Amino acid sequence: MTRIICPGASGARILGTGAYRPSRVVTNEEVCGPIDSSDEWVRQRSGIVSRRFARTDETVISMAVAAASKAIAASGISPNQLGMILLASMSYLYQTPSAAPQVARLIGANTSGALDVHSACAGFCYALGIANSLVSAGTSEYVLVVGAEKMSDIIDPTDRSTAFLFGDGAGAVVIGPADEPGIGPVIWGSDGSQAGLIAHSGSWLTVRDGTGEWPTMRMSGQEVYRWTLREITPVAQRAIAAAGLSVDNLAAFVPHQANLRIIDAIAKSLGLPPHAAVARTVETDGNTSAASIPLALDQLTASGQVASGDLALLIGFGAGLSYAAQVVALP
Numbered sequence: 417m418t419r420i421i422c423p424g425a426s427g428a429r430i431l432g433t434g435a436y437r438p439s440r441v442v443t444n445e446e447v448c449g450p451i452d453s454s455d456e457w458v459r460q461r462s463g464i465v466s467r468r469f470a471r472t473d474e475t476v477i478s479m480a481v482a483a484a485s486k487a488i489a490a491s492g493i494s495p496n497q498l499g500m501i502l503l504a505s506m507s508y509l510y511q512t513p514s515a516a517p518q519v520a521r522l523i524g525a526n527t528s529g530a531l532d533v534h535s536a537c538a539g540f541c542y543a544l545g546i547a548n549s550l551v552s553a554g555t556s557e558y559v560l561v562v563g564a565e566k567m568s569d570i571i572d573p574t575d576r577s578t579a580f581l582f583g584d585g586a587g588a589v590v591i592g593p594a595d596e597p598g599i600g601p602v603i604w605g606s607d608g609s610q611a612g613l614i615a616h617s618g619s620w621l622t623v624r625d626g627t628g629e630w631p632t633m634r635m636s637g638q639e640v641y642r643w644t645l646r647e648i649t650p651v652a653q654r655a656i657a658a659a660g661l662s663v664d665n666l667a668a669f670v671p672h673q674a675n676l677r678i679i680d681a682i683a684k685s686l687g688l689p690p691h692a693a694v695a696r697t698v699e700t701d702g703n704t705s706a707a708s709i710p711l712a713l714d715q716l717t718a719s720g721q722v723a724s725g726d727l728a729l730l731i732g733f734g735a736g737l738s739y740a741a742q743v744v745a746l747p
């Protein structure tokens with residue numbers, strides 16, 4: 417296997433993955449009613465066929481716990497060996513306390529640090545980059561990284577530009593020490609000048625003051641689409657180069673599952689080798705923001721399309737605007 421080059425690091429890698437999808441499948445027909453749209457339009461513009469919506473009693477925390485428990489079991493460690501839990505989410509609706517300490521308690525990680533990471537659709541790759549640094553530096557032996565979203569709480573079912581895109585779910589990975597680096601250097605960045613392209617419709621202050629509605633997601637779809645096509649491929653190429661690799665070394669491409677047209681356009685412009693698997697879970701998950709990459713990773717490793725040790729390029733991008741990418745060895 418071609419090795420990731422990670423100067424100065426003793427090494428960290430993904431040991432196991434886990435996923436949780438709510439049982440309720442929501443069809444395009446169901447979301448299209450309030451937005452005067454159609455199954456055909458949604459499939460053609462986004463590739464989405466269906467998504468999952470959580471029940472009232474399924475929360476960001478409960479979904480995170482379900483995915484985390486599976487990732488811990490797959491990694492062969494016990495929860496009390498975790499030194500840090502990083503929970504990426506944009507749909508956890510408490511300012512405080514953060515969600516990660518509650519996840520820690522519920523999975524039995526009683527001595528772990530616990531931190532929420534708030535970077536929308538780039539959140540999982542940001543958290544993975546932090547986890548890699550913690551384990552490689554010896555700060556924590558094992559780190560749990562979870563992406564968990566209940567996007568159905570923060571979308572407006574009558575908004576034509578977002579109502580059909582998003583879904584709910586959670587995915588998780590456990591990172592642990594390795595003899596050789598199994599996670600490449602993270603390439604990350606942001607452009608706050610474009611903060612308004614994907615943003616809440618208002619502040620919670622307007623709810624307090626009685627001057628605004630419940631804030632929901634808004635997106636300038638065309639501008640976001642153009643930004644991803646212009647900016648994201650070069651970031652992906654830098655992540656491949658930073659790991660000392662070329663695109664031909666990749667066995668898989670697991671981008672944020674924003675929409676199928678974006679995924680296929682980036683895959684094409686990267687010039688992936690024909691044997692590389694491309695994650696397309698957006699078709700049945702929708703865009704699950706920070707959960708989309710670990711959900712897709714879990715499905716990819718379970719599919720038998722890739723082998724342990726194969727290299728996959730991950731890239732998250734979205735609100736902020738922000739992005740993060742790295743190459744990983746699959747568990």
Ligand SMILES: CC(C)(COP(=O)(O)OP(=O)(O)OC[C@H]1O[C@@H](n2cnc3c(N)ncnc32)[C@H](O)[C@@H]1OP(=O)(O)O)[C@@H](O)C(=O)NCCC(=O)NCCS
Pocket residue numbers: 451452453454457461462537576577580635636637638639640641674675678703733734735
């Ligand atoms: C959202 C997205 C699918 C919309 O597609 P689009 O081609 O840009 O659509 P537009 O907003 O330009 O609208 C095109 C037409 O479709 C119509 N339309 C818009 N939303 C519609 C909907 N939900 N259903 C049916 N028609 C719709 C518009 O009214 C317009 O009609 P017109 O040509 O008669 O004026 C597309 O912009 C996109 O994929 N953006 C990136 C979104 C994304 O992945 N974000 C996540 C990043 S984390």
